[in-house]
Amino acid sequence: MTTRPTAPNVVVHVPDNDRLEAITRNVLNLRVALGSKATIEVVTHGPGLDLLLPSTDTAIHAGLEGLQAAGIRLVGCRNTLDSRGLSDAAVPPGVRVVPSGVAHLVHRQQDGYTYLRP
Amino acid sequence: MTTRPTAPNVVVHVPDNDRLEAITRNVLNLRVALGSKATIEVVTHGPGLDLLLPSTDTAIHAGLEGLQAAGIRLVGCRNTLDSRGLSDAAVPPGVRVVPSGVAHLVHRQQDGYTYLRP
């Protein structure tokens, strides 16, 4: 068994919008279990981008604020923004926009992040 | 190409309950294809915990017995049990309960397990 680093880096893949409340809960539970030193990044694209948009419903919006308060990094996909006719300004302050969500997920894993797709 | 170890360790992520029969079949096929020396662990949380609960339908229950007979390790999430008002005793004998299913999936990958999310 490999010795585990004390503070893992985790990337969470959110490509769809049908389970956003459950996924938000999963990520907050992960923060509690892994501790504040772990880096947890949520990468959204396609319908999953709804997690980051202000127009979504109250529960999702509260979830987004909870994620930010817990120090979860949030990432949106510019390909998806473009396909909806939106600019980078459509996502809240503090959310990072990357050119391609799927490519970013590959790069993060190449950088040693552990992948989860809840 | 890396040389493959003869007996891989695999962790299978089950966060939802909409495809439990298909996932059970996938895991049993994986057992046949990888052989009896491979370690295969199924980690359930959220609605995915239904795979392990005795109250689910006949096909799921038969699937659970089939997984146990095939030497598949089964893991449930205590966060999920708590949220349903259940204790560890709600899952059948032989099923392991971990504090957080999602954190366990991170730890397993840090230990070298290969991740699948069927």
Added chain:
Amino acid sequence: MTTRPTAPNVVVHVPDNDRLEAITRNVLNLRVALGSKATIEVVTHGPGLDLLLPSTDTAIHAGLEGLQAAGIRLVGCRNTLDSRGLSDAAVPPGVRVVPSGVAHLVHRQQDGYTYLRP
């Protein structure tokens, strides 16, 4: 931070058929973002095999042709073909058939491929 290889190898897991158009788009965007030297392999099994079958709808068929034109490797699962009473000849030329889709996904990761489950 690990230095990233210039041409990553990526394996894309498609176990279901409910989002085939979105997944096709994801994979084509990944090709553009990672460049022509990256190896991208799409592994289908269960209902996900529909991506590779000629009988599926027009949009899916166009997607399949687009993936092949973009140099994406396509893989189908013989367990799934068998369960539908189909032979290897049911998938188009250029598609590889492996004995078990899920086992192939494990082997690819053991060989260093990065896993995505869009």
